[in-house]
Amino acid sequence: MPQLxxxxxxxSSGFGEQFVRSILAKGDHxxxxxxxxxxxxxxxxxAGAAILDLDVTAPQAELDAKVKEALKIYGGIDVLVNNAAYIEAALIEELDTSRLLKGFETNLFGPINLTRSLLPHFREKRKGIILFMSSIGAYMGAVGAGTYSATKGALESVVNCLREEISPFGIECCLITPGYYRTNIFAPTNIKFGQPSIPDYAELNKLYQxxxxxxxSNQPGDPRKATDRIVDMVxxxxxxxxxxxxxxxxxxADAVEIIALKTSINSRDSRSSPGPKLHQWTLVDADKFV
Ligand SMILES: NC(=O)c1ccc[n+]([C@@H]2O[C@H](COP(=O)([O-])OP(=O)(O)OC[C@H]3O[C@@H](n4cnc5c(N)ncnc54)[C@H](OP(=O)(O)O)[C@@H]3O)[C@@H](O)[C@H]2O)c1
Structure with missing residues (x-):
């Protein structure tokens, strides 16, 4: 494989940082x-990476300019990893629409807009690989995860369409759907909690938080093992x-199990357990890559 x-x-953390380390370990740029x-x-x-300031929620023109700047660094780009995202956490009835939109701006519009900025380059060379970090949230309902799950579900739907549109140009898309991995996604600095406002939900909010x-820090998966495998896949x-x-x-393993369950017996999910699902189903060995 030539250098990519x-x-x-x-x-700045989690999968993103580990992607960079896995990529550098292969001798790629x-x-x-x-x-x-x-x-x-x-x-x-x-460690050897080139650095670029990039907020994925920037306006399209700014993202276009950033991509132009990025293309000059090594004379091209072969693989885009749309990794940045965060959890906008709130119960649906307590959710503020502006926060719902913020979740979509980062987790859906950001990756789509950045992809749009890079597609002319990929189309021109009739080649390119785009990875989208999705989540089992797209398949599994959980208390407080409505916004996050919606953004990832929408991302999966958009990417399925995008793939059909760009594969004739030799551009490949892959949705990476992780289970639970030890990153900073649940760190108090990264997850954004909405303000509880309805007394009926007070107990559920406490349990959820x-x-x-x-x-x-107790998630079963090791992010570096995952990024090593994903880089190998590319x-x-x-x-x-x-x-x-x-x-x-x-x-x-948790991702495989949940996706299999949701795609085969989707209708049983809401009836099988009477209480709210609070992530009890996640504590399995997720270091296994499938
Ligand atoms: N960890 C898991 O269990 C898990 C499971 C399923 C899917 N995922 C997905 O994996 C990806 C990486 O998340 P992670 O688990 O590694 O979490 P993380 O440690 O919290 O990392 C998320 C990264 O996204 C960045 N980010 C957030 N908003 C941004 C913005 N507007 N512009 C640019 N960067 C932004 C954060 O940067 P700042 O430091 O600037 O906030 C941080 O570097 C996400 O797409 C997530 O949905 C993770």
């Missing part, structure tokens, strides 16, 4: 991006040797 150039969003990247990504620069706190190496990039790739 990658652009990864949201590399990587443009690590983040909000205030030049201030915050010194560690990745020292306690569940999130208990999950933080490079057609390791366990992915000789294989083509699939349209979707669940990662983690």
């Amino acid at each position: 150039t990658w652009l990864v969003t949201g590399t 990587v443009i690590a991006t983040a909000r205030r990247g030049h201030e915050r990504l010194g560690n990745l620069k020292d 306690a569940g999130v706190n208990a999950l933080h 490079r057609s190496e390791g366990k992915a040797a000789g294989k083509t990039i699939p349209p979707r790739s669940p990662i983690g």
Whole structure:
């Protein structure tokens, strides 16, 4: 496999940072991006990454300009990893529409707009790979996760259409759907809780927030193992040797189980357990990559 150039969003922590490290370990070029990247990504620069400031919610013209800047760094881009996202956490009835929109701006409009900025380059060279970080949230209902799940469900739907539109140009898309991994997604700095406002939900809010706190740092999956495998998948190496990039790739045993369950017995879900689902189903070994 020739040396590839990658652009990864949201590399200040979690999967994004580990993607950069996995890519560099293969000897590929990587443009690590983040909000205030030049201030915050010194560690990745020292490791060998090029750094670019990039907020995925920037207006389209700004994203277009950022991509032009990125293309000049190594003379092109081969792989875009739409990784940046966050959890806008609130019960649906307590949800403020402006916060719902904020979730969509980062998790859906951001990756779509950035992809749009890069597509002319990929179309011109009749080649390119775009990874979209989705989530089992797209398949599984959980208390407080309505906005996040909606953004990821919408992302899956849009990408399924995008794939049909751009595959004739030799451009490949893959939806990566992780289970629960030890990143900062549930860290108090990263998850954004809405303001509880309806007394009837007070107990549920308490349970939900306690569940999130208990999950933080205790998720079963190791993000570096996942990014190593995903990079192998793109490079057609390791366990992915000789294989083509699939349209979707669940990662983690929990992801496989939940997607299988939801896609086969979808209708049973809401009737099978009487109480709210508070992530009890996640504590399985998710280091297994499928
Ligand atoms: N960890 C899991 O269990 C899990 C499961 C399923 C899916 N995922 C997906 O994996 C991806 C990475 O999340 P993670 O788990 O690694 O969480 P994380 O550690 O919280 O990392 C999320 C990254 O997104 C960045 N980000 C947020 N808003 C941004 C914006 N407007 N512009 C640019 N960057 C922005 C954050 O940067 P700042 O530091 O600037 O906020 C951070 O670097 C996400 O798409 C997430 O939905 C994660």
